[in-house]
Amino acid sequence: MHSESEPASDAGALAPRAPSSPALAEPSPFLTGGAGLYDHSAQDPVSPAAGMWAGVTAVVISIVLGGVLIAMNPAFTNGKAAGTPNQLGPPVEAAAGPALAPGTPAFEGAQVLATKTCGGCHVIPGIAGATGAVGPNLGGVASRAKIAGGAVDNHGADDLKAWILNPQAKKPGTAMPNLGLTDDEATKIAAFLETLK
Numbered sequence: 001m002h003s004e005s006e007p008a009s010d011a012g013a014l015a016p017r018a019p020s021s022p023a024l025a026e027p028s029p030f031l032t033g034g035a036g037l038y039d040h041s042a043q044d045p046v047s048p049a050a051g052m053w054a055g056v057t058a059v060v061i062s063i064v065l066g067g068v069l070i071a072m073n074p075a076f077t078n079g080k081a082a083g084t085p086n087q088l089g090p091p092v093e094a095a096a097g098p099a100l101a102p103g104t105p106a107f108e109g110a111q112v113l114a115t116k117t118c119g120g121c122h123v124i125p126g127i128a129g130a131t132g133a134v135g136p137n138l139g140g141v142a143s144r145a146k147i148a149g150g151a152v153d154n155h156g157a158d159d160l161k162a163w164i165l166n167p168q169a170k171k172p173g174t175a176m177p178n179l180g181l182t183d184d185e186a187t188k189i190a191a192f193l194e195t196l197k
C-alpha cells in the first residue's frame, strides 16, 4: 500500500541508467525482431530433432502396443465378447432349402418358382430373394394339415397344387391371387413345396 508518508531520502533509489548500455549498442543476432521473441533452441540441451524423434517413437510404440493388445483379445478366437457368456446362443442357420436332385419335379419346381412372383409375398426356403411378408412363410408348409388360415385341407401335393392353381376356388375371398400357372408349372411347384417339411 502506498502512503503519503514515504521517506523523502534517495536511499534505495535506482542508479541512473548508463547513457549507452553496451549490451544494446549493436543489434543482437538472436533478436528475431517482430514480437521480439528470442529463439533459444540452439542453446537447448536437447535438440529439436531429438524431441521430434522421441515423439515419433512414442507414436509408433503406441500404435504397435495397441495392435498387440487388440490382437491378444480372446474375443477374436472364441467368437465371444471377452469374459461374457455367449448370450446370442448358437449361430442361426441360414434359411437353407432342401437338397434337390437335378431333374426331379421338385428341382424344376424350384426353378419355376424363382421365375414367379411368389417370393414377393412369401418367404420360401431355398428360393433366392423370396422374402415377402404378405403371405405365410412357406417353410414347413408340407407339414401343415391345414393351410390358408385353416380354411383349406392339405393332405399332400395335390392339395397344394389345387391351391396355387386357383386359391379363390378353395377359399373365396382369400388375399392370395390366382397366378395363372399352367398345370405343369403347378405340378412342379407343388412337388417342390412338398419338400418343405
Ligand code: HEC
Residues within 6 Å of the ligand: 116, 117, 118, 119, 120, 121, 122, 134, 135, 136, 137, 138, 141, 144, 146, 147, 148, 149, 150, 160, 163, 164, 171, 174, 175, 176, 177, 179, 181, 189, 193
Ligand atoms: C400377392 C401376394 C401373393 C402372391 C404373389 C402369392 N401368394 Fe401365396 N399366399 C398369399 C396369402 C395372403 C396367403 C394366405 C391366404 C389365406 O390365408 O387366405 C397365401 C397362401 C399361400 C399358401 C398356403 C400357405 C399356408 O401355410 O397357409 C401357399 C402354399 C402359397 N400361398 C403358395 C404360393 C405360391 C406357390 C405362389 C406363386 C406361384 C404364391 N403363393 C404367390 C399371398 C400371395
